[in-house]
Every structure is written in structure tokens, then in C-alpha cells.
Amino acid sequence: MSIAACSTTTRALWKDVSDAEWNDWKWQLRNSLKTKEALARVIELTPDEEEGMKLPKHKLSMAITPYVATLIDPQDPNCPIRKQFVPNVRESIVSPLEMTDPCGEDSHTPVPGLVHRYPDRVLMIVTNRCAVYCRYCTRSRLVGEEKQYLFIQEDFDRACEYLEKTPVVRDVLISGGDPLLLSDAKIEYMLKRLRSIKHIEFLRIGSRLPFALPQRITPEFCEMVRRYHPVWMSVHVNHPKEVTAESKAACERLVDAGIPLGSQTVLLRGINDSLPIMKELMHKLLMARVRPYYIYQCDLVKGTTHMRTSVQKGIEIIEGLRGHTTGYAVPTYVIDGPGGGGKIPISPNYVVSMGDGKVILRNYKGEIFEYPEYPED
Numbered sequence: 001m002s003i004a005a006c007s008t009t010t011r012a013l014w015k016d017v018s019d020a021e022w023n024d025w026k027w028q029l030r031n032s033l034k035t036k037e038a039l040a041r042v043i044e045l046t047p048d049e050e051e052g053m054k055l056p057k058h059k060l061s062m063a064i065t066p067y068v069a070t071l072i073d074p075q076d077p078n079c080p081i082r083k084q085f086v087p088n089v090r091e092s093i094v095s096p097l098e099m100t101d102p103c104g105e106d107s108h109t110p111v112p113g114l115v116h117r118y119p120d121r122v123l124m125i126v127t128n129r130c131a132v133y134c135r136y137c138t139r140s141r142l143v144g145e146e147k148q149y150l151f152i153q154e155d156f157d158r159a160c161e162y163l164e165k166t167p168v169v170r171d172v173l174i175s176g177g178d179p180l181l182l183s184d185a186k187i188e189y190m191l192k193r194l195r196s197i198k199h200i201e202f203l204r205i206g207s208r209l210p211f212a213l214p215q216r217i218t219p220e221f222c223e224m225v226r227r228y229h230p231v232w233m234s235v236h237v238n239h240p241k242e243v244t245a246e247s248k249a250a251c252e253r254l255v256d257a258g259i260p261l262g263s264q265t266v267l268l269r270g271i272n273d274s275l276p277i278m279k280e281l282m283h284k285l286l287m288a289r290v291r292p293y294y295i296y297q298c299d300l301v302k303g304t305t306h307m308r309t310s311v312q313k314g315i316e317i318i319e320g321l322r323g324h325t326t327g328y329a330v331p332t333y334v335i336d337g338p339g340g341g342g343k344i345p346i347s348p349n350y351v352v353s354m355g356d357g358k359v360i361l362r363n364y365k366g367e368i369f370e371y372p373e374y375p376e377d
């Protein structure tokens, strides 16, 4: 694997580490940067970041894999990678509408670790740990280093019993935390157990690891998943700098194993809130055979005011993509309805007017078109 794809200056900080160790996901996790001292050896911390790391322990944990650390520009306080993962004192500012559980998941949890909001599909939270902690995490109330790591067998089994009794569910999203932090054996146990439930058709795994710990995507893991198809994967990625030779190769291994990939990107102030950056990200994802799926408006999580953009910005980005580039490169922009409304699509309006037997439309260039509106029988 190429060291060249990483920042060579940062990789040099681990110059005594062999490529074999570096490419071992367990080594990456064991050597994750979790303290101010460890991080200060890699990047020049700003006063706001130093203060952020002194915030009380009950705030969201910090963890940055050495691999992700090599993506950070050590001198640039505005580096889009560091802003996603390095704590900042601004996290202590809580705005009036911000919540602990912004998507109202806890109130849609019939059994521990299972969110049943939509009619035919559920989300399972199978672990509380991540390889990297995103500062805007919508589940910061649940995840962290001090929380339960290994998945709770009894909770998973009870969730499966709930699913067995709930035949309307045909789609299960395995999420967390990051489920790919669990061992291949645990993941296989989950896939096998879910596949034993006849009415469950569609399985998908939500993970950030293809971009935060691409070493996790081993050929053995891919071969294992292949036995439980169809399995899809939703991959969290926010910035074109995250699409490296390593992460692209990880995506290719997954797709080669027959796992279709869809991306999930959170719109974040000063990180990816510009059309050129988003367009570059979506193009790089297509080249890694990832289909852009969702752009999320940042949830109203406590302490994330400094990371949110206007909704208008998201609409502008979608408008700047649609028609101007490959249709496959255009994700759906959504807001998760605060308090528990589910994903609500937000789209530029291309219907200028409707009525009098016709629809007036505009195209991506602003040109006007008329289409007849036929009466319903």
C-alpha cells in the first residue's frame, strides 16, 4: 500500500512503524490519537482546540486514527479534516433549538438498540464505539470511548425477536457507532441471524470505516459478507481529501464483492459548504464506484452551532449539481425532521406554476418550458 497517498510528513512521525503494521486495522485502532498530548505531537493545536480538549469528560470523546491524522494539514487551522474530528471550545455553546436526541430516535425505540420509525424498515444500533468521533455526531448521546464497546448480545437477540414478530419490516440498517469495528465473526453472526428471518429482504450496513480506517476492509471481510447477499453499504464521507488511494481501494474491494455503495455526507460550515468542493467529492466518489446517496443538513445536536450552514446553502449546492453534471453524481439533500420526522427531501423548485391544464417548468439553465397537464380519470 502506498505511503505516498498520505501526507508523507505526518506518516514520517510513525517512521519506525512497518507498512505491515500500518496497514493492520487493529494497529491503527491501538495507536489512535485520544489525548491532547498525542494529538499535539502530530498537529499544531490552536487555543480553541486546546480549550476544547479540556471540556468535561461527559462531552463527546476524541479519537483519530493515525491514517486519518495523515490527512490533516498540521499547520492549517482550517483544514477540513481536522475540523471534523478535533474538539473545539465552541462545542460548549448550546443554541436554543439544539437537542440531545435531535432525530427523536429514543422515542421510536421499541426494544434497546432498535429504532423503528418508518413502516417497513428499522435501524439497529449495534455498538457505541467509532474509530473516529465526528464532532457533529447525531448520536453523541450514545457513542464514546467510555461506553460499551462490544455489542450487547442480549440486546441484539431481543431486537431479532422483535423483528421476527414484526413482519412489516423488510429492510434492516445495521448502524452504531460503527458496526465495522466489530469482528468479522460478530458481523457474520448478525448477518446470519438477520438472514434467518424470512420477511427481511434488504440488509445494509452504515459505516465510516472505508474512509476513516480503510485497512478494516480486508479481503476476508468482503468474502464473508458475500455469503449474505444482497448486502448494501452506506458510507459516510464528507470531503474530497478523504478519497485517497487507500479509501478508493477499500471501496473497490467492497464493490468487487458485490456490495453496492451509497454515500452519506453531512453539509458542514467551513468544511464542505461550497459547490466546487461538493462537486469534486461527488465526482471522486463516482470514480471509486460509490453512488452519492444523501447530503444531510447538520442535525440540531447540542454544541454544533458553529458547524451548521443555512438550508439555502444546501439547496444552492443541489441546484449547482443537477443538470450541470452527471445525474448519478447528484445525491438527495435531506433534513432529518427535528424531534423525529424522518428524512425530508429538500430540493430546488423546478415547477414554476401548475394550473389551466399546463405545468410551467424551468430547466437547470433557467429556461422556461410548458408541459400539458392531463386531467385524472
Ligand SMILES: *Cc1c(COP(=O)(O)O)cnc(C)c1O
Pocket (backbone or CB within 6 Å): 115, 116, 117, 118, 121, 122, 123, 173, 343
Ligand atoms: C435513515 C434511516 C433509515 C433509512 O432510511 P432510507 O431513506 O431508507 O435510507 C431507517 N430508519 C431510520 C431511523 C433512519 O434514520
